[in-house]
Amino acid sequence: MNGLGLLFIAAILAIGAQAHATTHPNPLENEALFDTSDVVVHGLVVESRVEADAAGRPVTISTVFPFDVFKGTPGATLTLRQLGGVLPDGRFFVVPGRPEYAPGDEVLVFAVPHPDGDYQTAELSAGRFEVRYDDAGEPFAVSTTPAAVGGRWNNGASATWRIDGLVNIAGGGLAETAGAIAAWNNEPHSDIAYQVIPSGSNTIHLDALTSPCGWTTCISGGGVIGCGGYGGFGSHVWRGEQYSTITHGEMWLRSYCTLGGFDSITTQSVITHELGHTLGLGHPAQDDTRPPDACPGDQGLAIMRSTVQHRLSLGTDDSDAVRWLYGDGGSSCEGDPPSGDVVVLTAPSTPPRGEIAVLRATVTSTVPIRWVKFFVDDPGTGGELLKCTDKSAAFACNYKPTRAGVHRLRARAYTLSGLLAESAVVTMTVQQ
Numbered sequence: 001m002n003g004l005g006l007l008f009i010a011a012i013l014a015i016g017a018q019a020h021a022t023t024h025p026n027p028l029e030n031e032a033l034f035d036t037s038d039v040v041v042h043g044l045v046v047e048s049r050v051e052a053d054a055a056g057r058p059v060t061i062s063t064v065f066p067f068d069v070f071k072g073t074p075g076a077t078l079t080l081r082q083l084g085g086v087l088p089d090g091r092f093f094v095v096p097g098r099p100e101y102a103p104g105d106e107v108l109v110f111a112v113p114h115p116d117g118d119y120q121t122a123e124l125s126a127g128r129f130e131v132r133y134d135d136a137g138e139p140f141a142v143s144t145t146p147a148a149v150g151g152r153w154n155n156g157a158s159a160t161w162r163i164d165g166l167v168n169i170a171g172g173g174l175a176e177t178a179g180a181i182a183a184w185n186n187e188p189h190s191d192i193a194y195q196v197i198p199s200g201s202n203t204i205h206l207d208a209l210t211s212p213c214g215w216t217t218c219i220s221g222g223g224v225i226g227c228g229g230y231g232g233f234g235s236h237v238w239r240g241e242q243y244s245t246i247t248h249g250e251m252w253l254r255s256y257c258t259l260g261g262f263d264s265i266t267t268q269s270v271i272t273h274e275l276g277h278t279l280g281l282g283h284p285a286q287d288d289t290r291p292p293d294a295c296p297g298d299q300g301l302a303i304m305r306s307t308v309q310h311r312l313s314l315g316t317d318d319s320d321a322v323r324w325l326y327g328d329g330g331s332s333c334e335g336d337p338p339s340g341d342v343v344v345l346t347a348p349s350t351p352p353r354g355e356i357a358v359l360r361a362t363v364t365s366t367v368p369i370r371w372v373k374f375f376v377d378d379p380g381t382g383g384e385l386l387k388c389t390d391k392s393a394a395f396a397c398n399y400k401p402t403r404a405g406v407h408r409l410r411a412r413a414y415t416l417s418g419l420l421a422e423s424a425v426v427t428m429t430v431q432q
């Protein structure tokens with residue numbers, strides 16, 4: 001190892017456990033990361049493209065030109081295969097915590113072999129460091145947080161699953177898997193319908209000795225214990241925001257080296273966490289904008305935290321996330337919204353042209369509404385939204401129609417966390 005290499009390794013060791021804040025349960029110490037990796041390279045990402053793997057899943061193939069090779073023999077370039085990405089035809093697969101490589105990135109990569117050949121980053125994003133330089137030109141390495149993602153099933157999160165392999169614990173993990181699925185299905189304010197059947201179309205791997213998530217060995221101590229992701233095609237709008245449409249999911253629980261290597265509660269926690277990823281949930285500390293978080297402060301008890309939890313039930317942060325994506329839009333701190341029309345818009349049906357018409361939105365939600373926004377669907381009709389009041393219980397806005405014809409109007413109510421509901425369209429016929 002040359003002097004520069006020693007600097008890099010010293011730099012990442014100095015970062016310590018904090019460098020692994022983005023990883024899954026049980027962060028691996030940097031020394032252990034070096035030991036378990038087959039290849040450690042400092043280099044420049046020169047290319048990144050997405051192809052379909054043998055199973056038809058998008059896989060991102062990145063080429064790293066090595067400046068220094070600290071371990072292993074990667075060849076003239078290091079080829080990394082990372083599950084996930086978007087194919088040219090629009091099919092996508094997302095693995096929260098996956099490292100991203102863009103051409104031009106200077107990186108320090110810890111890699112292990114990929115089951116399909118070439119290499120993959122060890123331990124998801126824990127094995128990728130961005131290389132930076134201080135004012136004196138000395139290099140240092142920092143871990144980076146992968147970008148937030150937004151995916152959602154558009155079918156009520158109805159999906160069938162099959163089990164592949166058994167956990168190396170008494171009972172094989174079947175009860176833990178059932179418990180994990182029940183935790184999501186039984187969330188009282190949302191509709192999730194996951195089901196295990198022998199011919200399920202999505203797979204729960206319970207004994208993955210290798211995976212496309214950065215491991216090629218069983219786990220006996222630290223390291224990534226599981227990963228999960230979702231794939232699909234296209235997008236849809238939900239509560240006013242665009243989501244990638246999830247059509248399938250897959251999760252892997254890493255093989256335990258010894259019988260009972262992790263206990264039943266930990267096992268169920270990990271399966272619950274990974275299934276949460278297949279529902280489109282990220283890690284709360286990192287992806288706190290998706291879904292929006294109306295009730296900060298409870299992430300520490302979330303099962304979706306990136307470090308392994310030892311609990312069977314969802315935290316309030318987890319519940320709020322699925323209430324947003326698959327439920328009533330309420331939350332643990334804001335309360336339950338009522339059923340029925342949350343926003344009712346009223347407007348004069350035949351106002352005179354050129355005079356001010358008052359639009360009113362009445363909000364029946366018990367969830368605090370922060371503001372209401374009015375929309376004119378067809379601005380070509382000719383009209384102008386003027387002064388609005390948005391702090392009172394009855395939200396009102398002045399609208400001045402400037403052209404005769406039909407004007408289509410809507411109102412949207414926003415909570416602190418985002419859009420809660422939209423009114424029905426109201427039409428207004430303006431006389432000549």
Ligand SMILES: [Zn+2]
Pocket residue numbers: 024096097273277283305306
């Ligand atoms: Zn995770």
